[in-house]
Amino acid sequence: MTQWPRLVILNLANNHLFGKIPNSIGSLYHLESLDLQNNNFSGEIPSSLGSCSALQFLNLNYNSFFGKIPTWIGERLSKLIFLLLRSNNFSGDIPLKLCWLKNITVLDLSNNNLSGNIPSCIQNLTTLAQKESSAIDYSFAVSYTDGNGYYEGFYVDKASVMWKGMERDYENGNLKTLKIIDLSSNKLTGKIPVQMRQLESLDLSHNQLSGHLPGSMSQLNFLSTLNLSYNNFSGRIPLSTQMQSFNASAFVGNPSLCGLPLTPTCPGDEKSKSESTDSGGKDNQEDRAEFWKSFKPGIELGAAIGFLGVLAVKLDHPWKHLCFLLFNNVKVRLSNLKDCLYLLVATVGLLVREHVSRLGRKLKLFEPSVSS
Known part of the structure; x- marks a missing residue:
């Protein structure tokens, strides 16, 4: 080469x-x-x-x-x-x-x-x-x-x-x-x-x-x-x-x-999807249970306080001053926002019920009497 x-x-x-x-x-x-x-x-x-x-x-x-x-x-x-x-x-x-x-x-x-x-x-x-x-x-x-x-x-x-x-x-x-x-x-x-x-x-x-x-x-x-x-x-x-x-x-x-x-x-795709769904459902159920678990006492407490407030305003009774004392004492202790919110909701609910009852009683006064 x-x-x-x-x-x-x-x-x-x-x-x-x-x-x-x-x-x-x-x-x-x-x-x-x-x-x-x-x-x-x-x-x-x-x-x-x-x-x-x-x-x-x-x-x-x-x-x-x-x-x-x-x-x-x-x-x-x-x-x-x-x-x-x-x-x-x-x-x-x-x-x-x-x-x-x-x-x-x-x-x-x-x-x-x-x-x-x-x-x-x-x-x-x-x-x-x-x-x-x-x-x-x-x-x-x-x-x-x-x-x-x-x-x-x-x-x-x-x-x-x-x-x-x-x-x-x-x-x-x-x-x-x-x-x-x-x-x-x-x-x-x-x-x-x-x-x-x-x-x-x-x-x-x-x-x-x-x-x-x-x-x-x-x-x-x-x-x-x-x-x-x-x-x-x-x-x-x-x-x-x-x-x-x-x-x-x-x-x-x-x-x-x-x-x-x-x-x-x-x-594992189907299993993961199922687990995700089950986990999501379980988590949702647990979240709802936890919500109501914490929300129910608040409602009950709010209802009690609201009721005391209504009694303190409405009652002409010797216990009126006791209701005021209890109401104010408990109200001061409601320091967190959640309890205050529960109290507000419950109180408004009771007041609405009171007004509806009054309206119902007034309407009955205008009902025509039935002759025999």
């Missing part, structure tokens, strides 16, 4: 090539696109590839590469837009330094043997979080000379991408519009970190992820494909127009996950 120092595109996809990627690939300093998809390559990704710092498109899908995903991919291939490592034998953690790939729009690490947690820094993948891609063009100008003349043209990359449960071939014109993270069919554990709001496709299915689905998932307004099936998620599916629009197949295989679109309710 040292004979091609200015090579920009290397596409050997869909052949029967095998063996390791030669270290000499590092001499292709101008390489922008490397496509080795669907071959029988094996071994580890050579560190010399890190010298190809102009790489934008790296497709190693459907081979037999193994070992850890190199951390230098994030450190030295900062211009990567597409990183496609589907269906290999990569193992170990997802390197934290992959979060340094600020231009990534398609990250496919699916169908490997990756383990550990999903890095929380994944939300720092800037392009996946923006409405518009920072990369302007993904096609490559091509010019070459042979014995017959000089030629110019454009090369457009192609890649197989899982979209809505189906593997489809996309060219650059369509690839550049996608914002995809596919980590499915690995051995990842832990919780889902906060995700980018502009993400269009997220596949975390067939892992060992657990915990509650983060409420931030309800804010993924551009998400058109979601697959969280066959993990160990639990609790309630976050409520949003977006989340409930997905088919139940996006959530199946999580026995402790509940809520729409899986189930109408979560375990």
Whole structure:
């Protein structure tokens, strides 16, 4: 490969090539696109590839590469837009330094043997979080000379991408519009970190992820494909127009996950509702009982005091002065507002009754007598 120092595109996809990627690939300093998809390559990704710092498109899908995903991919291939490592034998953690790939729009690490947690820094993948891609063009100008003349043209990359449960071939014109993270069919554990709001496709299915689905998932307004099936998620599916629009197949295989679109309710919802109703009814009954318990003595006391007041005013009797004394004495002792209110209500009630009785007696005086 040292004979091609200015090579920009290397596409050997869909052949029967095998063996390791030669270290000499590092001499292709101008390489922008490397496509080795669907071959029988094996071994580890050579560190010399890190010298190809102009790489934008790296497709190693459907081979037999193994070992850890190199951390230098994030450190030295900062211009990567597409990183496609589907269906290999990569193992170990997802390197934290992959979060340094600020231009990534398609990250496919699916169908490997990756383990550990999903890095929380994944939300720092800037392009996946923006409405518009920072990369302007993904096609490559091509010019070459042979014995017959000089030629110019454009090369457009192609890649197989899982979209809505189906593997489809996309060219650059369509690839550049996608914002995809596919980590499915690995051995990842832990919780889902906060995700980018502009993400269009997220596949975390067939892992060992657990915990509650983060409420931030309800804010993924551009998400058109979601697959969280066959993990160990639990609790309630976050409520949003977006989340409930997905088919139940996006959530199946999580026995402790509940809520729409899986189930109408979560375990304990009916019980909680019943307990809330019963508790509310019981509380209301207790409140009413407590009210009457405190209100009744007030009424009785008010009635007694009011009656003493009426007697003190109306009676022409030696006990009149005693009634006045009792009335004043008790009135002074009514220091709180509640008792005063009870006294006022009871007194008014007695006075009303007295006036009604007087009116009744007066009306009887005007009744016509019945002759025999």
